[in-house]
Amino acid sequence: MRPIIERLAAEHPDAVIALRFRNDLELLVSVLLSAQTTDVTVNRVTERLFEKYRRPADYLAVPLEELERDIRPTGTFRQKARNLRGAMTRLIEEFDGEVPLALEELVRLPGVGRKTANVVATERGATQGIVVDTHVRRLSQRLGFTRREDPAKIEGDLERLVPREDWARFPHLLIWHGRRVCIARAPRCADCVVSDLCPASRV
Numbered sequence: 538m539r540p541i542i543e544r545l546a547a548e549h550p551d552a553v554i555a556l557r558f559r560n561d562l563e564l565l566v567s568v569l570l571s572a573q574t575t576d577v578t579v580n581r582v583t584e585r586l587f588e589k590y591r592r593p594a595d596y597l598a599v600p601l602e603e604l605e606r607d608i609r610p611t612g613t614f615r616q617k618a619r620n621l622r623g624a625m626t627r628l629i630e631e632f633d634g635e636v637p638l639a640l641e642e643l644v645r646l647p648g649v650g651r652k653t654a655n656v657v658a659t660e661r662g663a664t665q666g667i668v669v670d671t672h673v674r675r676l677s678q679r680l681g682f683t684r685r686e687d688p689a690k691i692e693g694d695l696e697r698l699v700p701r702e703d704w705a706r707f708p709h710l711l712i713w714h715g716r717r718v719c720i721a722r723a724p725r726c727a728d729c730v731v732s733d734l735c736p737a738s739r740v
Contacts, residue, residue, distance in 0.1 A: 538698050541680065544730040545710040549717070552709040554660055556580065561636040561661060563587050568656050569620060569648050570611045582610050593625035593634050620648025640665045651689060659705045667695045668708035672715030679719065679737035 546552070555576035556567040563583065570579045586607055590596050596604060605618045624646040628634055637643055638661060643654035655668045667673075669688040673695075677683045683694040699707050718725050724739065732738040 538682075538700070541731050541734055542699070542703055542707060542710065545714055546706065548730045549710055549713040552706070552713040554656070554709065557583065559587070561657075562593065564660055565624070565636050565646075565649075565657055566590075566621065568653050569624065570608060570617060572617070573613060574611045578610055582608055593628045596621055596625040597629075617648070623647030624649065638663045651692070655692075659708075664705045667692050667699060667704050669695070670708070670712065672712040673708050675721060676711040676715050676719050679724075679735060680731070681736045 556564070556571060557580045558564040558567050566586070567579055567583055570582065589607065601618055601622065604621065605614050608614050608617055608621075611617060627646050628636065631645075632642070636657065638658060640651070640654045640658060643649050643657055644651060649657075651666070652668055652670060655664075655666045658665050659668060669677075669692045674686075674688065674691055677691055677695060682698055683691045685691050685694060695707070696704070714729075715721075718729050724737075726732050726735075726739040729735065729738065729740075732740045
């Protein structure tokens with residue numbers, strides 16, 4: 538595990554979250570909007586969105602249809618708009634308008650599953666688990682870290698293998714390596730810095 542992490546870190550020194558945000562609320566909204574779309578799309582939408590909606594109450598002050606229009610390019614916008622309003626309501630009612638830090642509190646917000654909660658907590662410096670998205674799942678399986686399909690079980694396998702101090706950067710390394718090299722349908726094994734350690738390598 539250690540050489541894999543170190544090699545990927547050297548190969549992808551820019552492996553950080555691609556979403557753009559300025560505070561905890563913007564981080565939460567960005568991650569909620571990022572489901573089933575690209576970070577580029579989310580950043581394009583939030584550039585305007587965050588000028589209009591600055592506090593949780595702002596998301597509740599407009600008609601639902603208006604919020605849907607504002608986030609429409611991110612896809613599944615009706616569900617996302619309902620989740621946003623539900624999350625903002627709970628933030629106001631239960632957390633004094635502040636985004637909580639503990640995973641067990643974050644997952645109580647509508648639309649926030651464990652992956653989203655892990656992203657929000659980790660980006661705020663309070664890592665409590667390992668983010669498992671599609672890239673992390675695919676690369677973890679290819680590298681032989683897990684044989685499971687369920688994200689929660691994959692996370693458990695990774696937590697036993699990855700040193701605690703690397704929990705925050707590990708998902709970013711796999712995500713960027715998955716985008717650039719270990720592509721889903723056509724992995725570029727000949728260009729991979731960990732191909733000699735990968736049981737799925739085609740080299």
